[in-house]
Amino acid sequence: MIKESYLAVVARNEDMQAGWATEPCECAWASEALFFVRVLAAPEVALPASVRVQISPDGIHWVDEGTELDVPAHEAVVFTRLSHFGGWLRLAANMKEGGTRRVVCYLSLKG
């Protein structure tokens, strides 16, 4: 059987800010994943920004997976590779109040 692969758009044209997270994505069928974060435009206030990967047993209760990814303050694409993530994945923002990034976020799954 050929492998299934799927590019899920988990945030489209959204403003990352303090407290922000992507919508939960189910991924129990996949054995490997890449998160891509595409910054669409330079923010007016270029405060540092990063995202952390979170996993969950049920899509409701979340815990940090340990991976973090810096999100630049200019048009760019950044990514991180993941495995052993169970059934759910999302990204949560690490940002101070006033910081923002306009992003599209993808979860590229294969299994």
Place this chain on the structure above:
Amino acid sequence: MSSPNPSTTAAELTAAIRRADPALSRFDPLNRIIYHADFGRGHCGFTATIGNYEGSLDTILADMNFLSPQLSAYQMWDTGTGGSIHGAYSLKLATRPVRGSVSAATKRLSIRSQGLVRLETYFGIKSEATEMVLTENDVRAFGVLFDIQDDSRRLLPRLRYLNAQDGESIGQWQIKTHHPQRHDIGATGKTASIGHYAPVGYTAVPGGAQQLCHNELPTKMNWHYLSVTFDLATMRFVQFRCNDRVYEQDIPAPFELAPWPNLRGLLNTIFFVETDVDKRAFLYLDSVLFSSAE
């Protein structure tokens, strides 16, 4: 002794082969199966559908910025994995946790021939299990629609099940009968978008009240059968069936639009779900079969 009618024999043989296949036996397809999406095999070509844009993603209508459907294992916090009917995965449409949010997913085809088509699915609806009480009135509505254009008109014939509104259980099948608002997008004059997911413009199907089994907990979901038959020649719903109820009398006519550029022959099959509370609503599709009478 007369010889058997060759066409009858072929139809009977086809029916017998389908009945012997566990994956097809639970469907009642018309003559030709156009696609059979069993989401235990993958996403099967269902994808996100979004509002049209031009130049910038900012031009997408705010209520049509839908995210991708997901393969779901139906993993619940209290009972673990639920899987699907025959296997491990179903296709899940998830709204955002905002009242009135909609999610939609589509498969894009073209019209092979005018005549009857039938869309069948085994589906379930539930909201996110964030409360320890049955929340059967969280999901506002779900439904199916076709996006169609022939030589003279465009239609978005839509069957919707209004499950609940403002916390009150309703359980009513509806057809969208009134024109949704058209919005020009961008500056070239080439792009427009129709806000056809707005919860307005529906007419109740006469006799179309039906209660669905919501079970007893927010994590217990039952699978239901839905079949929708549409005539691409007359552009009318001919029949629809949900579980043990069949509706074929006085189904309201869907609204029509003038033809759009570049859409002749369009035939999309689309599923959608709406939330009535600030909580995610989910439509799970175990499998979908689309057939034609051709």
